[in-house]
Amino acid sequence: MDEKVTVPRYRRAQGSTFFFTVALADRSSTLLVDHVDRLRRIYRTVQQRRPFETVAICILPEHLHAVWSLPDHDVDFSSRWNLIKGGFSRGLEPQERSASKLLKREKGIWQRRYWEHAIRDDADLERHVDYIHFNPVKHGLVTQARDWSFSSFHRYVEQGILAADWGGDMRDIAGNFGE
Template identity: 60%
Template sequence: MPRYVRAFIPGGTFFFTVALLERRRRLLTEYIDLLRQAFVDVRRAKPFRLDAIAVMPDHLHCIWTLPPDDADFSSRWHGIKAGFSRGIPAGERLSERRRKKGERGIWQRRFWEHAIRDERDFERHVDYIHYNPVKHGHVLRAADWRFSSFYRYVERGIYAADWGASDDVLGLDLE
């Protein structure tokens, strides 16, 4: 059985990718209010700063900063996944293993995390997060995806409102 080694960095800043088990499902955007509430509930019990986020139909990317004395992002993800799953109507396919453990078949068991190393690493990951809806073909401009923190960055003057258009990123002048 694999042993996953998670970064232990109290007060650390981390990039995460979390995905649905069945990637063809669109649960995260269909039940966005439920996902938002799961985040609110967990942040109320175990605070963290949500620095950036983009929610796709089947996965999400985000960056969190934990409190100075806290390195436990895993229990926070457990709470978010469980809170979201409780509100989803049953009916997904379940493996025998999941059935025996009393688990739902909503989320992939694991998630991917990356400890942010410096300001440049942070900026690159924030750009990746906000460009992700364009990359996956959901929209032509980052500004058109409503399930992200993009506009917080526009309001702070970090991005121009037209940042992340597919033709800009590819260096094409389509006009």
């Protein structure tokens, strides 16, 4: 008996669409999952003030990946990330900082820079969304994507875009993702 193979049907993102990797300065930290409610609250606040759609996201202990779709004619993702990173850092204890971070009044929690990539087409979007959802498995945090709670994977399952037992295959997810 032939088994029916279901191919995920990702919808097209509107406006300008970008993939991001944003990391903490201390790559051994678990700050993002330890304070995930704080991160979510700040993220929502920024999203309300400076609208964007979160196409996909995964929060890991020391970095996160996201695909955002910005409104038409808006490519200002940098101020949004600045607000998210600054809002998250306020109220947390400063980390060990360099002289330049002290001068700029940075707490040393985040890496200054982040990886960004403009999504080129539907295949590029699918590859990046799959990468995001598979990332906790890649890093050995879980054995199946469905077991990581800090991911948009669960929304994709609820919407019928991905099956609950979707596992992805890193061989099919080729590219540079900023890690």
